[in-house]
Amino acid sequence: MGQQASPTVAGFVIVLNFPAASLGPYSERPRQCGTMHIGLLTLEIHLPEAHSLKEKRLVLRSLKDRLRKFNISIAECDHQDLWQRATLGVVAISSDHVILEKTLNAVVDETEKLILAGLNQYHIEYL
Numbered sequence: 001m002g003q004q005a006s007p008t009v010a011g012f013v014i015v016l017n018f019p020a021a022s023l024g025p026y027s028e029r030p031r032q033c034g035t036m037h038i039g040l041l042t043l044e045i046h047l048p049e050a051h052s053l054k055e056k057r058l059v060l061r062s063l064k065d066r067l068r069k070f071n072i073s074i075a076e077c078d079h080q081d082l083w084q085r086a087t088l089g090v091v092a093i094s095s096d097h098v099i100l101e102k103t104l105n106a107v108v109d110e111t112e113k114l115i116l117a118g119l120n121q122y123h124i125e126y127l
Helices: 053-070 097-114
Strands: 037-046 073-078 085-094 119-126
Touching (some): 037 097, 053 073, 053 085, 053 097, 085 097, 097 119
Antiparallel strands (some): 037 085, 037 119, 073 085
């Protein structure tokens, strides 16, 4: 039986002993992946109609739910304690840079449609 690296959980060492064959057909060597392109979109949003954090979260939850159709990850990154301001981080991954660029631009367009005159600025980075 082979022994793998011992991960720690809350100060305890866990030793995993099992035969390499139980890992399946990919246990001999790591599988090679093609080129992956990562895009990071930062959205600065102003919500003048929000008069409480509860109203802000309602608007942002609706926006995030509508944007998930683009197969992205999205989270509020900054200004969680301000009623009328939000910064959202959006991440997408694709094997094709052109598709990644189209996806992030579609997210920006959809945000502008859903948040009328509320998108202050956005910034796209490719990693």
